[in-house]
Amino acid sequence: MSVRAIPIVALLLGWLGSADAAESYWERIQIHGFASQALVYTSDNRWFGDSPDTSFDFTEIGLNASLRLHPRLLFSGQALFRRAGEMSDGDIALDYGLADISLHSSAEGRLGVRLGRIKNPLGLYNETRDVPFTHPGIFLPQVVYFDRVRNLVLSMDGAMLYSELYRPFGNLSLTLGAGKPVLDKNVEWAYLNGDFPGKMKPDGNSWLASLWYTTASERLKLGLSGATLSIEFDPDRRAPLTLDAGGLEFVYWIASAQYNTEQWTLTAEYAREPIQWRGFGYPIPDRDATGEGYYLQGTYRLRPDLELMLRYEEGYADVDDRDGRGLERETGGLLPANAGFSKILTAGLRWDINAHWMLRAEYAYNNGTFILSTRENPPPDDRARYWHLLSVQAAFRF
Amino acid sequence: MLIPQALVGQELIANKDLADKVLSRNEARLFFTLRLQRWGDDQTVKVFVLPDDHPVHREFSKTVLGLFPYQLRRVWDRQLFSGTGQAPIIVSSEQEMLQRVASTPNAIGYVEGVPGDSRVRVLEVR
Numbered sequence: 001m002s003v004r005a006i007p008i009v010a011l012l013l014g015w016l017g018s019a020d021a022a023e024s025y026w027e028r029i030q031i032h033g034f035a036s037q038a039l040v041y042t043s044d045n046r047w048f049g050d051s052p053d054t055s056f057d058f059t060e061i062g063l064n065a066s067l068r069l070h071p072r073l074l075f076s077g078q079a080l081f082r083r084a085g086e087m088s089d090g091d092i093a094l095d096y097g098l099a100d101i102s103l104h105s106s107a108e109g110r111l112g113v114r115l116g117r118i119k120n121p122l123g124l125y126n127e128t129r130d131v132p133f134t135h136p137g138i139f140l141p142q143v144v145y146f147d148r149v150r151n152l153v154l155s156m157d158g159a160m161l162y163s164e165l166y167r168p169f170g171n172l173s174l175t176l177g178a179g180k181p182v183l184d185k186n187v188e189w190a191y192l193n194g195d196f197p198g199k200m201k202p203d204g205n206s207w208l209a210s211l212w213y214t215t216a217s218e219r220l221k222l223g224l225s226g227a228t229l230s231i232e233f234d235p236d237r238r239a240p241l242t243l244d245a246g247g248l249e250f251v252y253w254i255a256s257a258q259y260n261t262e263q264w265t266l267t268a269e270y271a272r273e274p275i276q277w278r279g280f281g282y283p284i285p286d287r288d289a290t291g292e293g294y295y296l297q298g299t300y301r302l303r304p305d306l307e308l309m310l311r312y313e314e315g316y317a318d319v320d321d322r323d324g325r326g327l328e329r330e331t332g333g334l335l336p337a338n339a340g341f342s343k344i345l346t347a348g349l350r351w352d353i354n355a356h357w358m359l360r361a362e363y364a365y366n367n368g369t370f371i372l373s374t375r376e377n378p379p380p381d382d383r384a385r386y387w388h389l390l391s392v393q394a395a396f397r398f
Numbered sequence: 399m400l401i402p403q404a405l406v407g408q409e410l411i412a413n414k415d416l417a418d419k420v421l422s423r424n425e426a427r428l429f430f431t432l433r434l435q436r437w438g439d440d441q442t443v444k445v446f447v448l449p450d451d452h453p454v455h456r457e458f459s460k461t462v463l464g465l466f467p468y469q470l471r472r473v474w475d476r477q478l479f480s481g482t483g484q485a486p487i488i489v490s491s492e493q494e495m496l497q498r499v500a501s502t503p504n505a506i507g508y509v510e511g512v513p514g515d516s517r518v519r520v521l522e523v524r
Contacts, residue, residue, distance in 0.1 A: 030484050066484050071435060071442040076481030096481045105436050107425045119480045127480040134475045164433070166424060216424055217464045218473075262466050304451060304467065355449055355488075 025067065033063040036132045036395035044384030045369060046376040048147075049085035051389075058393075059083040060130050062095065074100040080130060086376040087148060087186055095119070095130070096155060109165040117182065119155045121175050121210040122225045123254040123269055126153065132395040136267070136299055136309050137348045138362045139391070143293030143315025144254060144271040148373035149190035153227050153252050155182050156206055170215045177208035181229055188233075189375040191248055191275070192284060193335065197239030203230040203247055219260050226253030233280065246280030263301050270294040287330075289318035309348040309362075315370050316341050324368075334379035342370035357396055364389040406511055408458040411496070411518045413505040416441065420522045427463050429506060431473045432483050437504065445486040446498050446507035454492060458508045462523055 038058040042051040049055030064078035077097035083090040098116035105112075119127040128134040129145060139147065146152070158179015165172040180202045188200050210225035229250040235242045254271040273291035277284055295313030302308060316322050317340045324340020348362040369383040377383055410426060416437050421429075428434035429443055437443050448455040450467050459467045477483030489495045492509050499507040500517035512520055 030478075032478055032485065034479075062479070064479065064481065066478075066481060068442075068484060071440075074482075074484070078479070078481060098481050100482060105434060107422075107428060107434060110433065114482070121480075127482075128476055131475065131479045134472070134479060166428060166433075168424065216427070218469050260466065260469060301468070304456075355451075 025069075028068045029065060030067075031063070031065045032398060033061070034131055034133065034395060034397040035059075035061045036393055038138055038391055038393040041390045043388040045372055045387050046085065047372060047389060048087070049376075051085075055085060057083055057085045059090070060132070062130065064095075072102045074102075076100070082130065084147065085373070087150075087373050088184075107166060109163065111163045112161075114160045114162065115158075117155055117157050118160050118177065118179070120153050120177070120208055120227060121160075122153055122208070122227060122252070123271070124221075124223070124256050124258060124267065129154070131397075132360070132393060133358060133397055136265075136297060136350075137311070137346060138360050138393045139346075139364075141269070141293070141295040141297065141311060141313045142344070142371035143295060143313045143342055144269050146190070146371065148371065148375070149186045151182060151184040152187055152190075152229065152250070153181070156180060156208070157182060158205065160208070168216065170213055173210075173212045175208070175210040177210075178205045181206045181231075183231065186373065186375060187231065189373060191277070192233075192243070192280070193331065193374050193379060195375075196233070196235070197242040198233055198235035200231050200233055203232040206230075221256070221258040221260075223256040224253070225256070226251065228252075243284060244279055244281035246284070247278050249276040249278070250274070265299045267297045267299075268295065285330075290320070292316045292319045305352040307350040307352075309346070309350065311346040311348075312344070313346070314341070314343045317370055324370075331379070335374075336369075336383055336385075338368050338383060338385035339370060339372070340368070342366060342368040344371070356398060357394070360391075360393040360395070362389075362391045362393075408454060408462055408508050408510050409512055410458075410462060410506065410508050410521045410523050411499050411513060412507075412521050413499055413503060414517055414519055415503045416443070416506070416519075418519055418521070420524060423462075423464060423523055426523045427465065430463055430486070431465075431470065432477060432486060433473075441504050444502055444505045446489050446495055446502075446505055447486045448492070448495060448508075449488060449490065454508070454510050457510070462508070 040048045040051045040055045049057030061081040062078055066076035068074050078095040080095035081092045082088045096117050096119050098114050098118050100114050102112040121127050125135045156179035160175055160177035162175045183200055206229045208227040212223040214221045231248045233246050252273045254269055256269045258267045271293045275289050277287050293315035297311035300308045324337035327335055327340040328337040344364050344366050346364040351359045366387045435443050456467050459465050474485050478485045489498055495507045496513050499505040500515050
């Protein structure tokens, strides 16, 4: 901390009132982390590395720290190392880094503000999508939580206002946010089908809203969450051949429902994503499309430490082109029709060996290649429409 | 009607620092999911729990809080790994639980049966 910042912090603490003096800062710091390694095999197509030859290129390591400086003030941050085939080559990124200021907290509800880099509360899983322990399979349902372009709605640098209301009939929570989305190269690959000289960057602010209802016992959970996003392409003018300074407009929203019993959890989510392409010039004409994805998933706990999962999902690049023939035509055959849809049946097993270790195995039967990354399967490579995925994962947490 | 479970049931215990009061089940849930940490105007509650697979933890979650242990774990993990909250402190045994709650200001936890330690009080949940 710079010397100049100290009076500001002192002022802030003055406003917040005095903290419990008996407890040292060290006692208020928590450090946690996780690490996972997967082995991925596919019968065809590349997924998280060179999977037809068995890939080990799916590694995630996270380390986080949080400090409750005061009952009203929490600082937290997480560094994430992620290797995901060609989609992420093992860089370390700031996953989140935020200050959470509580304005009100009681048995009736709470109200607060988060500032900094914040994970977007979209759907049931986005906030902790890289923590294997917090989601139901090795891979999240890809038609809703795309890994080929995960950074689109992963997090934002900005501010969020959160409010919760606790009532005997259940809890209501509403989060509103605005900020700059944290983008990466996969956005260009996913929506422009290539890597053109130049850079994708946010065009103005992203807006986010997330509304949830849960019964008091959390048996039933219903949610509606969404974000808007504008991205502009800043072409490298020195390059002999690139695109015009075009832009992409997205809306991405998810409706979520989950029901929990002691043995069962039933989950369904529906996502829709209207997209506009504008002003890129040849070879990407102006057009509109509406992406769609939905899944139904059941998990069954045989024992507290052993869980079975079964999921069916469908996703489409454009609801007006469900068989993908329009996509094949528009790309001049560079992308086959099967890149326009994915229908996937997944079965998985999770074993929590102890409080620190978890093992997983998963099989998925795929019809279609919508979920694949163009970066990993660059056109005009052949894509197999029907393919199998087999994966095992070991994960550790502390 | 007799409620035999109350005799050997799981009791929510608190450090003597925290004023005695009756908690609603919803309030108890808010404290143990770490959504609510303030007690009265100026005290910050410190939450101690047993491991997820401990029988007393399972019974306390289900019968006192009305939540399955995996649901508690899910809420804690979401807060912990999105930076929006902290995790409860895990102790390894009921003896350690009693010891830590007795010696930590503003601590809450749970044990099976009424503890015979004057530094902790039992709070009624209904």
